[in-house]
Amino acid sequence: MHPLSTQLIELGTLGLFAGVVGALTGIGGGLIITPVLTLVLGVPIHQAIGTSLCCVIATSSGAAASYVEHHLANIRLGMTLELATTVGAVAGALVAAKLPRDVLGVLFAVLLTYAGGMMVRRSLHAEKTQSDDVANYAIKHLPVGLFGSGVAGVVSGLLGIGGGPIKVPLMYLVMGIPFKVATATSNFMIGVTACASAFIYYARGDVRLLISAPTAIGVFVGASLGTPVMRRAPSRWLVMLFSIIMFYFALMMIWKSAHGGFAR
Amino acid sequence: MARLTQDKSDYAIALVLRYGSLISTLVMTLGLGLMLLRGPAVSLPADHRVRLSLLFPMLLRMDPAAVIEFGVLLLLLTPLFRILVAVVSFSLERDLKYVLISLGVLATVLLSISFAIEG
Numbered sequence A: 001m002h003p004l005s006t007q008l009i010e011l012g013t014l015g016l017f018a019g020v021v022g023a024l025t026g027i028g029g030g031l032i033i034t035p036v037l038t039l040v041l042g043v044p045i046h047q048a049i050g051t052s053l054c055c056v057i058a059t060s061s062g063a064a065a066s067y068v069e070h071h072l073a074n075i076r077l078g079m080t081l082e083l084a085t086t087v088g089a090v091a092g093a094l095v096a097a098k099l100p101r102d103v104l105g106v107l108f109a110v111l112l113t114y115a116g117g118m119m120v121r122r123s124l125h126a127e128k129t130q131s132d133d134v135a136n137y138a139i140k141h142l143p144v145g146l147f148g149s150g151v152a153g154v155v156s157g158l159l160g161i162g163g164g165p166i167k168v169p170l171m172y173l174v175m176g177i178p179f180k181v182a183t184a185t186s187n188f189m190i191g192v193t194a195c196a197s198a199f200i201y202y203a204r205g206d207v208r209l210l211i212s213a214p215t216a217i218g219v220f221v222g223a224s225l226g227t228p229v230m231r232r233a234p235s236r237w238l239v240m241l242f243s244i245i246m247f248y249f250a251l252m253m254i255w256k257s258a259h260g261g262f263a264r
Numbered sequence B: 001m002a003r004l005t006q007d008k009s010d011y012a013i014a015l016v017l018r019y020g021s022l023i024s025t026l027v028m029t030l031g032l033g034l035m036l037l038r039g040p041a042v043s044l045p046a047d048h049r050v051r052l053s054l055l056f057p058m059l060l061r062m063d064p065a066a067v068i069e070f071g072v073l074l075l076l077l078t079p080l081f082r083i084l085v086a087v088v089s090f091s092l093e094r095d096l097k098y099v100l101i102s103l104g105v106l107a108t109v110l111l112s113i114s115f116a117i118e119g
Helices: A003-025 A030-040 A045-069 A075-098 A101-124 A126-130 A142-159 A164-174 A179-203 A209-230 A236-258 B002-038 B052-060 B064-092 B096-116
Strands: none
Touching: A003 A030, A003 A045, A003 A209, A003 A236, A003 B002, A030 A045, A030 A101, A030 A209, A030 A236, A045 A075, A045 A101, A045 A179, A045 A209, A045 B002, A045 B064, A075 A142, A075 A164, A075 A179, A075 B002, A075 B096, A101 A142, A101 A164, A101 A236, A142 A164, A142 A179, A164 A179, A179 B064, A179 B096, A209 B002, A209 B064, B002 B064, B052 B064, B064 B096
C-alpha cells in the first residue's frame, strides 16, 4: 500500500475511535489522541498536542451547537470565563513551546491520572448530579471562577485538551452552576480556548497538515456517529474501562519520559 | 422580546458551530483526496506561517497542500466566527457589558492568530 494512504488510514481510524469514545464517555478526545500519537505512532509530543487541539475544536463545535440550541449552555457566563481561559491558553502554549518533551510527557501523565480519577468519581456519584433545576440558579464566586478558568486555559494550552475535567467541577462545586449547565457551558468554551493556543502551535510548525487533517476528520465523523447515543448516561463499565486505559497511558508516558523515549 | 432575540442569537451561534466544522472537514477531505490522486508533493513553503497572498492563488489551482491547509485554517477559525456572531448579537440586544467582554475575547484570539497568519 502507498505509505501516505497507510498514514491517512491509521490516523483517520484513531480519530474515529477517539471521537466515538469521547461522545460515549465524555472523555475529551485529546486525552486519547495525544497518548496514542506519541506512544503508538511515534509522533513528537508537541505535534501530537497541536493535532489534539485541532481535534478538540472539531468535536466541541458539534456538541456545543446542540447544547446552545437547547439553551443549556450559558453563553454570557461562557464568554465571561473565556476572557480568562483564552489569556491562559496563549500563555500555556507559549510555555509549552519552551518545555522539553519529557517534562510535557510527565505533565500529561499527571493530567491523565487526574482526569481518570474524576471520571471514576463521577460515575460512582452519577445519580446526584442529574436532578438540578437548569433554569433558575445564581452564579456565585465569579472571581474564583475567573481564576480557575485561567488555570484551565493554561492547562489547555500546555497539553492540548479542552479543560472540561477542570472547568466542570469548578462551575458545579464552586460557582453553584447546575451540573448539566456546567457541562454544556464548558463544552461551549472549549473551542475558543483551543483556538487561542492552536495558532501558536501552528506558527511553530506543530500543526502538521498530514497528521492533523486526517485525525480531525476521523474525530468529526466519530463524534457525529457517537452523539445520537450520547443522551443516555454512559455505562459505568465503559467509563471504568476507559479510566483504566487512561491510567495505563499515564504509566507508559512516565516510563517513556524517564527513559527519554519520546520522538524528536 | 429579550427571550426572542436570545433565541435568534443562540440559533446563529449554533449554526456557525455546526457548519464551520462540517465545511472544514469536507475541505480537508477534498485536499487529502487530491493529494492521494496526485502524489504527496508538498508545494507550500515549510516555515509554517500562512501567507494568504501565496495560499489563495494556490487554492485557485486546487493545489492539494493548499486545500488541506485551507481546511485546517477554516477549522481553527470556526471559534473566531462564533465570537464575531456573539459580538453582533450582543450589539443587537444593546448589551454593552457583553459586547465589551466578547471584544476582549476576540482581541486575545486575534493576538494568537497574528503569530501564525500574515497577509
